[in-house]
Amino acid sequence: MKAIARSEYGSAEVLNLEEVDKPIVSNQGVLVKVYATSVNAGDWHLMRGTPLITRLIYGGLRQPKIKILGFDVAGRVEAVGNDVTQFKPGDEVFGDLSECGFGAFAESVCAAESALVLKPNTISFEEAAAVPGAALPALQGLRDCGHIQPGQKVLISGASGGVGSFAVQIAKVFGAEVTALCRTEKIDKVRSLGPDHIIDYTQIDVTQSGIDYDLILDAAAYRSVFDYFSILKPGGTYVLVGGSIARLFQILLLGSLISKFSRRRVTTLVSTPNQADLQILKDWLASGAIAPLIDHIYSLDELPSAMSKLEQRQVTGKVVVRV
Known part of the structure; x- marks a missing residue:
């Protein structure tokens, strides 16, 4: 599959579109075909490895252990592990992968069941990806x-x-x-x-x-x-x-x-992603009580440009990447 990967810390220039192995679903995992993701300040802090505490928390003092960044995800379930009870193939989902390994800057990602909720059918994948x-x-x-x-x-x-x-x-x-x-x-x-x-x-x-x-x-x-x-x-x-x-x-x-x-x-705030709060956001999105403010939608190969725009604080609302 295609993914935006990196092997070193640095500016958006370290991000490259590459062919990588598709993740294998674990018994507790949900394999998601990624339709959209978005970039956040947390992504570029991890990309640059600054402040230093990010390297201590996520590993890799000299070289990053997390090769594929991205924690906002929206897509369709491809497969589920034997122990998964909440989702089935074909379900449209969105969520936050920051507690289960990141990896949303790719065509597919394996997520923990608890990191996802069903996407309201009233919003697009791009809108859902802008939320978590x-x-x-x-x-x-x-x-x-x-x-x-x-x-x-x-x-x-x-x-x-x-x-x-x-x-x-x-x-x-x-x-x-x-x-x-x-x-x-x-x-x-x-x-x-x-x-x-x-x-x-x-x-x-x-x-x-x-x-x-x-x-x-x-x-x-x-x-x-x-x-x-x-x-x-x-x-x-x-x-x-x-x-x-x-x-x-x-x-x-x-x-x-x-x-x-x-x-x-x-x-x-020390934000703690959890399924209960994602469910609250899902209900508000479905009712129209909240909606994402989207600045621009990029393609996967344009993701480095999206990251640069965010880092330069040229964004109003969210920058989304259609995968």
């Missing part, structure tokens, strides 16, 4: 870290990105009053997500707006958490979901200390 790696962090960041409640004022920083675009929609599902933060040229697309308010950060400094928020979900993280304290209510919560690695380590190292002395809860 972005919508799961958005859901878990708002619900599990932010403890979002109906009627709260919620600010989504980085609202035009993959995670941010889902966070705007999911916060609305939870009944919050949502303000989306983005730059001028992305306002029209962000408006289509249904926020109550939009702030153009190139024109208005949100920290000087005079509006207080109960919850700030930061999917961009290019400003220090301390900058947001002027608009975060005492007892409010700041959740870091994506963006600058420096900001991530700031929260990991100092979050509990900042929370103790600021009277504001400061935390970062």
Whole structure:
């Protein structure tokens, strides 16, 4: 089969279209013919091997152990192992493979049963592939870290990105009053997500707006958490979901200390893909409560270009690859 593979860390130039062996289904595995995948920040961190902790977690200090990247997947079940009970050949599925070996940048991949759910028949494979790696962090960041409640004022920083675009929609599902933060040229697309308010950060400094928020979900993280304290209510919560690695380590190292002395809860999300949350997203997708914002659809051989575009932060919503 064809796959986008690599044998070293580096830029998108290390990604090559190659002929590789088709995976063999295990007793607990589900063989999926991949119709679509998408690229995420996690993919390019693994591609480059930065920060160093990614090499420690996934193995391969000098050379990567994961040859085929990609964890968002949507496709059709080709075969199932003897112990699989939830799926059968022909089922249309989507899911997150980050806990079961990656490998979605290929024509076929073997996945754990627990990594998949049935795809709603109301959405395309391309739309389904845009969901897991972005919508799961958005859901878990708002619900599990932010403890979002109906009627709260919620600010989504980085609202035009993959995670941010889902966070705007999911916060609305939870009944919050949502303000989306983005730059001028992305306002029209962000408006289509249904926020109550939009702030153009190139024109208005949100920290000087005079509006207080109960919850700030930061999917961009290019400003220090301390900058947001002027608009975060005492007892409010700041959740870091994506963006600058420096900001991530700031929260990991100092979050509990900042929370103790600021009277504001400061935390970062460690996303945990699971079938129950995928099922929640599936139901919302089927009902039309949420929908992916897709920037562009590439072919498999164009995947390195898709990765470069994502790394250069030229994306609004998600970049999808049709396999």
